[in-house]
Amino acid sequence: MADLLQVENLTMQFGGLCAVDQVSFGVEPNQITAIIGPNGAGKTTLFNCISGFYQPTSGKVSMLGKEITALPSHKIAQRGLVRTFQNIRLFKAMTVVENLMVAQHSRLNSNLLSGMFKTRNYRQKESEAIERVHYWLDQMGLTEFANREAGNLAYGQQRRLEIARCMVLDPKLLLLDEPAAGLNPNETLELNQLILSLRDNNDLTVLLIEHDMKLVMEISDHIVVLDQGMPIAAGDPDEIRNNKRVINAYLGEGDES
Numbered sequence: 153m154a155d156l157l158q159v160e161n162l163t164m165q166f167g168g169l170c171a172v173d174q175v176s177f178g179v180e181p182n183q184i185t186a187i188i189g190p191n192g193a194g195k196t197t198l199f200n201c202i203s204g205f206y207q208p209t210s211g212k213v214s215m216l217g218k219e220i221t222a223l224p225s226h227k228i229a230q231r232g233l234v235r236t237f238q239n240i241r242l243f244k245a246m247t248v249v250e251n252l253m254v255a256q257h258s259r260l261n262s263n264l265l266s267g268m269f270k271t272r273n274y275r276q277k278e279s280e281a282i283e284r285v286h287y288w289l290d291q292m293g294l295t296e297f298a299n300r301e302a303g304n305l306a307y308g309q310q311r312r313l314e315i316a317r318c319m320v321l322d323p324k325l326l327l328l329d330e331p332a333a334g335l336n337p338n339e340t341l342e343l344n345q346l347i348l349s350l351r352d353n354n355d356l357t358v359l360l361i362e363h364d365m366k367l368v369m370e371i372s373d374h375i376v377v378l379d380q381g382m383p384i385a386a387g388d389p390d391e392i393r394n395n396k397r398v399i400n401a402y403l404g405e406g407d408e409s
């Protein structure tokens with residue numbers, strides 16, 4: 153099957169540091185692919201390069217056969233690739249609903265004048281945007297917090313709001329950077345189910361970075377392991393669990409997962 157995302161020889165250098173070093177892998181449609189590796193392995197930098205937040209030093213990223221390397225992040229999002237952040241980036245002083253409306257602004261503000269004069273086309277798009285907000289509030293169990301300031305939500309709810317903010321854009325590919333970070337075991341279990349149901353019910357493909365090995369091993373179809381910017385292994389959960397290089401990379405760092 154053709155890859156939904158293709159990463160070829162992607163490299164990102166910061167001065168003398170090669171944070172991502174000739175990384176290549178593919179992501180198949182409707183699969184859950186995990187990127188794992190010790191702290192500082194280059195996982196977030198890889199996401200930043202794929203999603204247009206960094207311009208990679210070299211290499212190529214393609215989605216559905218079309219090159220997206222170094223396109224600005226909003227253009228990449230328009231093609232259906234959206235991401236969450238390791239450190240939650242919500243508008244904390246805005247309500248939950250406002251956060252989900254702002255996320256859709258590029259869809260709404262296609263034309264400034266139509267927004268100012270609220271043309272029929274604008275009103276139509278606006279009401280579709282509001283519908284999507286309510287649909288995803290419901291799906292994510294956030295309806296009762298709709299008018300709460302995002303910064304006042306519990307941490308686990310903020311994490312879910314971050315995912316909702318991606319989902320209102322109807323993504324084809326969702327990148328999650330450590331979605332389980334800071335969650336308690338129950339919340340992690342719920343997240344596990346949520347990611348699977350998002351994938352199954354929305355024709356979605358998921359690429360996630362995660363340190364929680366239980367979650368990774370349970371939900372991933374495919375795992376790519378990075379160490380010091382380089383891919384050291386790739387395979388299904390069983391292959392990765394038993395891979396000597398992977399075990400060494402983790403043991404070398406101490407038992408962090």
Ligand SMILES: Nc1ncnc2c1ncn2[C@@H]1O[C@H](COP(=O)(O)OP(=O)(O)OP(=O)(O)O)[C@@H](O)[C@H]1O
Pocket residue numbers: 166169171189190191192193194195196197198238
């Ligand atoms: N903007 C930047 N400028 C300079 N160096 C950076 C920058 N971003 C990341 N780095 C460096 O690149 C390396 C990889 O960092 P990155 O954040 O990608 O790792 P990570 O695998 O996501 O780690 P963690 O599991 O701790 O989140 C680190 O040495 C980091 O200090």
Ligand SMILES: [Mg+2]
Pocket residue numbers: 195196197238
């Ligand atoms: Mg990171």
